[in-house]
Each structure stands twice: as C-alpha cells, then as structure tokens.
Amino acid sequence: MFRSRLPLPRSRLIRFINTSQSNKSTTTTTPSTINTVNKSSQNDYTILPNKQTLNPQKTYLDSLSNKMLFSYGAIGLCTLNKPILNLVIKLFPIIPTPILDFFIGKLYVGGSTPSEVIKTGEELSKRGINNMMLSLTIEDSEGTKNIDINYIVEETMNSIETILKPQILRVLTQEPNINEIPPGYIVIKPSALISNPAQVLLNFEKPEWSEQFQQLNKNCEIITEEVVRLNNELSKLYPERKSPFFVTVIDAEKFDLQQGVYKLQRNLFQKFNKPSGFVNVVGTIQMYLKQSFPQIKLEESLAQAGNYRVGLKLVRGAYIHSESDRSVIHDTKLDTDQCYDQGIKYVLSDLEKNQSSATLGHLVVASHNSKSSHIACDLLSQSKSDIVKSNVVLGQLLGMCDDVTFNLIQNHKVKNIIKYVPWGPPVETKDYLLRRLQENGDAVREDNGWKLVKQVARVFKNRLF
Structure with missing residues (x-):
C-alpha cells in the first residue's frame, strides 16, 4: 500500500x-x-x-504473544511435509515433556491444573471464544494402565464447578445477550471411566460383563448429575436462557467398541434429556462411518419411542486412520463430507421445525472444515429463533484450525463457538498430543506446515520493523 x-x-x-x-x-x-x-x-x-x-487485515496470529508465535512457528516446522511429520511422531515418545511443553504444549493443552485452564479460558475469551469443551486427558482404552477410576470421576465432576462454572459466570457479566454464550461442555471418555474398557464396551450385552457396564453407566451418571444440578441452579437466576449452561459430552471410541458407546449414550439420554427440559447430554456420531447418517435417524426414532431428547456432536472421525476394518468407512472423502453436511441440515431442520420440543434438541458442529462450518452458519442466519441459534454450537480443537475459528468470529459474527480443551497431568497430555498428531495428521499438515511458517515470519517481521 x-x-x-x-x-x-x-x-x-x-x-x-x-x-x-x-x-x-x-x-x-x-x-x-x-x-x-x-x-x-x-x-x-x-x-x-x-x-x-495502513494496516493490513489482521489475522489470528497478529493477536498472539511472541512466545505463542514462536510455538506456532515450531509446529509449522514439524509439519512441513509427511516425512518430517512421521519423524516427529517416531521421536515423540522419547522427547522430554518439558521440551514439548516449551515448544508446542501451550498451543494444544489448556494446562495441568484448574487455575491454568481458567487462564486459558480467559485468553480464549479475548479472541471471542467464550467457552470450552473440557476434557481430562486420562484414559486407558487398552486396559494396560493402573489408573484410579474414582479419582477421574471426582476430578471430572469437580472441574465443572472449578473451571466451567467460573468461566460462564465471568462471560455472563460481559456479554449482553445471554443466548449468545455457548454452554460449557464436559467430556466423558468411556475408556477412562471403567477398568478394561475395551472388553466392557465390546461385550456390553453379555451377562458376564453386565456389572462392569452398569458401573460405567453409574460413573457417567455421577458426573452428569452435577451438570443437571448446576443447570437448574443457573436457570433460576437466568430464566431467559434458551440452552443449557453445561452439557455432558460422551466421546466416541473405535468402531468395534461403538455399539457399547451408543447404548451408554441412550441410557444417559433417557435419564437426563427429558422432553420438557434442556438437553443435558450429547452423544458423538462419527460421520466418516457409512452407518453414521442412518445412526442419527435411529437415535431419533428410539428417542421418540422412549419419550426423551437427543443431543449430538458430529465429528468426521478421529479414528479414520486406525480403523482396521476399512469397509465401514465411506469410500471417498467427498462421501464423508456430504454425509457430514447432510447431518447438519437434518438436525437443524428438526430444531427449526419443532423448537424446544425437537427430538434432536442440541447440536455441536465439531469440524475443522470451513465449508461445513459455513453451511451451519448460513442455516442459522436464516433462523429467527433463539432456541435454534443457542442450541447449535461450532467447535474446533484447541490450537488447530485457528484460521477457521478467526474467520467465523470476525467475518460471520459467530458467537456460539468453543474450543475443545484437553487438560491434566503432563504425562497424559503428552499422550494426547501424540494421538492428535497420529489421528489428525492430515489436518495438522493442512492447517500448518510451510504456510504457517511464512505467516509467523511475516508477523515477526512486522513487529521488528
């Protein structure tokens, strides 16, 4: 210029x-x-x-500190191409945790203590991201760790009170429209809440595993009861609210375990998602599976017959690279994309038509795909209902696809947007980082790589000169 x-x-x-x-x-x-x-x-x-x-259009990188920019540059160098990414994945387990934390940890992990996660929430709010999907990253999907299940249940339940509640109360004092504040989500990973989880979920219908499966249900119920209690508490203070303040999210597992997860979700839907109230529980549908859209219709049909409501989080699927049976996956990426977008439209159609009595009463569009996000935004812009707009939330992983998040906030004026924020002990969050590199390798390279390195260099250059 x-x-x-x-x-x-x-x-x-x-x-x-x-x-x-x-x-x-x-x-x-x-x-x-x-x-x-x-x-x-x-x-x-x-x-x-x-x-x-004179200033060029700001990007999300322009608002970051020098330390955060440095970390973005580091992840860009790690994802320059497939051989480099594969080398990083290979070396990842032997890299000391403090080094990982120094270079990239703060980008993708909310912290190791509640106070650190609260600060992460405050920083996200400065960017227009007013809530989080909180996930304690301790799990044992292979049944090889000696983890304390009771500790995980208690810590997960406490994090609603110590992290998510302060977060939403702070935002309530800053945002004039209460229905433009997204709920706080608490993630329940089935593989973290029962010993030998793979066998429990795989054999949930067999009598010899019935007791363990019931214990898994009970652990999830304990956490969700706290969600319901706080929703009732805040609803009395803010009766004009059209969506829940807090929501339990049941995370997905690999395909062979997913039938057990679906059964767990239904049990929780039936107990906590009453026809006349908020959707307190959301289940996950992995849209890369050929059965995913029929699964949405099945859940809707079962809910109508059982007189309860369904909440859904639509993801393309974190396990697409590790599924052993490739026949269950859509044949092409285009098929997956079309299925995902079809799911968005189907749920939104029910919400728009039936409002507070919709069977499919809450939707999380968990996607790094800008087209899918824009489809949701366009449909929401056509609605005049606070019930619809406040019960559809867009989300991305912390530290990933921030350009998509920035665009949604700045150019589409999206308010109901969140980040998936993992937190917990450093050893466990290191495992999370490795899984994300393995499971989301394609997304990481697309989102970062050389393009990100050049963008970071540009911002540093502008600051220095």
Missing part, C-alpha cells in the same frame, strides 16, 4: 486548522478520523493517513 503525501505550506495549514475549529459546532472530529501531521521541513508539513488505514 502506498503512503500518500500532501505537502502544505504552513500558512495554508494554519488557515485550515482555524477554519476547522470555527466550524466545530457542526463538525465532529474523532481520534480515529484525525490525520497525523508530521513536520517534514521548516516551511511545510506532511499530512499522513491514519495508521488504521
């Missing part, structure tokens, strides 16, 4: 200023419209346009 220069003699400049002052009763001048006057010589001045007109 060229900088225009308008040299004026001192006498003409003084006359211009005096004339402006004499007309100040009819002309209002604000700091944002005042031109900057610089002395270029003894006899003339140069009037420069306001700096705001």
